[in-house]
Amino acid sequence: MSGGTATTVLALSALFCLFLLPVTVPPASAASPGSAAAPAAAPSAQDPRIQLSAREAGQGGTLTVTGRGWRPKTLLTLLICGQNMIGGTNACANGAGRAVTTGPDGxxxxxxxxxxxxxxxxxxxxxxxxTGAPATADAPFTVAGHPVAPLPRQDAGGRLSVLAPPRLEGSDNLLTWFGAPPRRRLVVTVGNVGSTPAEDPVFEVGTSHGVFAPQWEERQWQGTVPAGRKQRIELPVELPAGAHGDHLVSLKYGGKVLAEQPWGVGRPWGVTLFWVLLCVVVPAAVFRVGMALVDRVRPRPVAARTRGRGRTAPHAPPRTPVAGRHREARAPGRTGRLSGLAERLPGRGRAPAPGEPEPPPADGDAAATLPWFTPDTAPSATTAPPTDPPTSKGSP
Known part of the structure; x- marks a missing residue:
């Protein structure tokens, strides 16, 4: 019984060792120097860095720059920048920069x-x-004779980002139809992804038309955007007077464009209507004024008759001698009748004697002449006198 118990204990001990062997072997192999996990624990490649041959030099001198730890066969640029390059390459002497390509060892x-x-x-x-993945390195340097100034204070406000697409609210009015500046409100929802609140942030709103660059204007929003919170912001947007067509509204904060929104502006047809009416009304008014002047300065028929009163009218037909006057010499008996007829006519005096020139017409002679009598149809011209002389009374 004791021998069987000892055999059972040995069998159980062997099984226990077999179960524990897979658990204890991996840690031993991971800790061994020749295991496959050893390269993963090796330190990574060193960061890129540069060294200078001198810490200070004057303008016109030469500085030697040595670099290590860069990617092989990579193109680099070397620049001397002011203000520790916190303003980007705008603070660098770009015209004196140089380019270099790293070797196979970086x-x-x-x-x-x-x-x-x-x-x-x-x-x-x-x-x-x-080219390739971005990598940078800086080394302090002093340009002899160059001014030194404190670094500008960086904004301690939060970092804002747009959470929803922006939109333009508002509409045009009657004045906009006649060329007034179009106005809208740019509504955007921003979130503060920084660790500090943004108090009274200053945005830049730009408007552009076609291929032209945006015209930026500062717009300060009164309020605070807490860290990790979002806020709805409204900013006014205005275009120049008479603007029309497709425009683009951009929103910038901290030197970075956050959002862009297209804006289609209709044509101000009221201005076009005004110019059309102006082109029609002005020529019509000039024509009316010119016709009034012509009507005032042209001669009138009444004035011509008034100036010609007292002399024969220039258009009056020439007087023809009356046949009866030549016959008065042959028929003396008709002289009395013609003289009486001339006296009875209105505006007429005595008949002129034979051979006496005809007197000029008096004033009002043209008005006194009867309309049915003309020089050719006068009674003396149409009616022939009798050839036989009248007989006196009592003659047989």
Whole structure:
């Protein structure tokens, strides 16, 4: 019984060792130097860095820049920048920059001319990759004779980002139809992804038309956007007077464009209507004024008759001699009748004697002449006198 018990204990011990063997072997193999996990624990490649041959140099000198830890066969740019390059490449002497390509081991050696950057010192030599994954490195440097100024205070406000697409609210009115500046409200929902609240943030609103660059204007929003919260913001937008067509409204904060919204503005047809009416009314008014002047200065028929009173009218037909007057010499007996007829006519005096010139017509003679009598149809011209002389009374 004791021998069987001992055999059972040995069998159980062997089974226990077999179950524990897979559990204890992996930790031992992971800790061994020749295991496959050893390379994963090896330290990573060193970060890119640059070294300068001198810490200070004047303008016109030469500076040697040495770099290590860069990617092989990578194109780099070397620049001297002011204000520790917090304003980007705008603070660098870009005209005096140099380009260099790293070797197979990721190192380079390049001479850089010393130039004064557009911003005051403290200055740095800035190296950055042109292609591939971005990588940068800076080294402090002093440009002798270049002014030194404190660094500008950075905004401690939060970081804002747009959470919803922006939209334009508002509509045109009657004045806009006649060329008044179109106005809208840019409504956007932003969120503060920073660790500090943004108090009274200053945005930049830009409007552009076609291929032209945006015209930026600052718009300050009164309020606070707490850290990790979102806020609805409204900013006014205005275009120039008479603007029409397709425009683009952009929103910028902290030098970064947050959102863009297209804006289609209709044509101000009231201005077109005004010019059409102006082109019609002005010529019509000028024509009326000209016709009034012509009507005032042209001669009138009544005035012509008044000036010609007292003399024969220029258009009056020439007087023809009356046949009866030549016959008065042959028929003296008719002289009395013609003289009496002339006396009875209105506006007429005595008949002229034979051979006496005819007197000129008096004033009102044209008005006194009867309309049914003309020089050719006068009674003396149409009626022939009798050839036989009248007989006196009592003659047989």
């Amino acid at each position: 190192s380079f050696h390049r001479d850089l001319p010393v130039a004064e950057p557009p911003k005051p010192c403290p200055c740095v030599v800035h190296a950055a990759t042109v």
